[in-house]
Amino acid sequence: MKENNPFSLQGKVAVVTGAAAGIGKACAQRMAYSGASVLLSDIDVAACQRLAAELNEQGFDARAIQQDVVLEEDWQALVAELKQWHNRWDILVNNAGIYIGGRLEDNSVEQLTRIHEVNVQSVFLGLRYAAETMQPSGCFGRGGSVINLSSIAGLIGVPGHSIYGATKGSVRSISKHSAVEFARFGYGIRVNSLHPGLIDTAMAEQVYDDFVDVGLTQSREEASAVLEQQMIPMGRLGTAEDIANAALFLASDASAYISGAELTVDGGFTAA
């Protein structure tokens, strides 16, 4: 049997934003376990440093960086860090994001602006710096794979999710456009969007609260029951590891012919 494993990330350098917790943390761990050197980015640098130390102790290569993904100068600093670390960059997981819920008539322009800044501007900046540095004439020049965390809320409608869904629809769209553009211009950079359903992270707790706030259910328990039993065919929330496995597939050479695609990992939510 062949020895080389197409799902391995051996030798590759990955950046995961929002790596302090939840899906980002799981992606960072999964990629480190699969052989990548992982740069952990988050506003909460202390949590990233703890995770990096943990991974280092287990014999994996990881390092932490403080980054506000909204800020251009922080992306420049991240590129500088990558140059100095392994002088290589292959994988970007644009994961950092926030959730703001509420009935649409109760959402403010400030909320709309803020959620687009964190969820869309960050992805745009990540793509821009990846494009600039990973393309053949860029400073890293090896091509690469960008995985943008969208959501099933970028595909379908859910009460209380209008402005969040708008940002995730944006992420879906910019992924397709940049994928086609980078392919046509021979950058060797693949771009795909990943669409988790409801995942067992802190954000799921926010969604339960929001179901109560917008008046969909009386209690968080009822919200949880409605979501799991009526809206998710598999009858359970996904785990951060489920999403990390999909991100690993999209990061690895096993997905070499996948670009501009949407990978939905939702326990059947959007199939119904």
Next chain:
Amino acid sequence: MSIHCKDKVVLITGAAKGIGAAACHALAAAGAKLAVSDIDQDAGRELCEALRAEGADAEFFPLDVCDEQQWQHCMETVVASFGQLDGVVNNAGIAVICGPEDESLEGWRRTQTINSDAVFLGSRAAIQTMKARGGSIVNVSSIEGIVGDPMLPAYNASKGAVRALTKSLALYCADRDYGIRVNSLHPGYVETPLVSGALAKLSEDDANAFATRVVASIPMGRMARAEEIAQGIVFLLSDAASYMTGSELVMDGGYTAR
């Protein structure tokens, strides 16, 4: 720690060549045990020998995917041989390039029978066989089940049927807690006998025009290799995809993104 299919028993239809054969090699490398099936017995047995030479556990099961009785017999013999079944890849299919005005009802029906009816038969048999312990079904559709091609009306319809059928099966299995995931795979244009065979039936000029039009429309600027598509099958069969059901995995070099 990696994505693998260690000790899973997987039945693949249309396994003798193209994506099916590549999937067999990739699954063997990922640790699966292979029930190799095809209507072409010589080619199927030859592939099995090659797989065993690679160190894989592989057996050949002759199967005409359109024959209801053969499905039942095939499932019984696979389970008798391996003791279990964990995955089924409904891969067998045909492609005929023929515009709607020239297509005969007979030709239309042949494409639906092999590409769509057989996926129903295979999925039904897979659910009946795997429902006690769970498993994964991968139905090989195509990007032509998502978008249209002016010269592939029958193929488009048959692959669209597979895409929709897959979602229904995914929900059915989830509702009944069978632990069976069902997903569709949508390859773009792949360098396989299916594509070259379809082109060979055209005049040289028409074939060149078709191939040029296709490659020019793929953002990555090339067709896929069957080995690349095979890794998507490995992923969907593996436990790494355990929260995926009713999903579409598109592997098309950006074709449907544009």
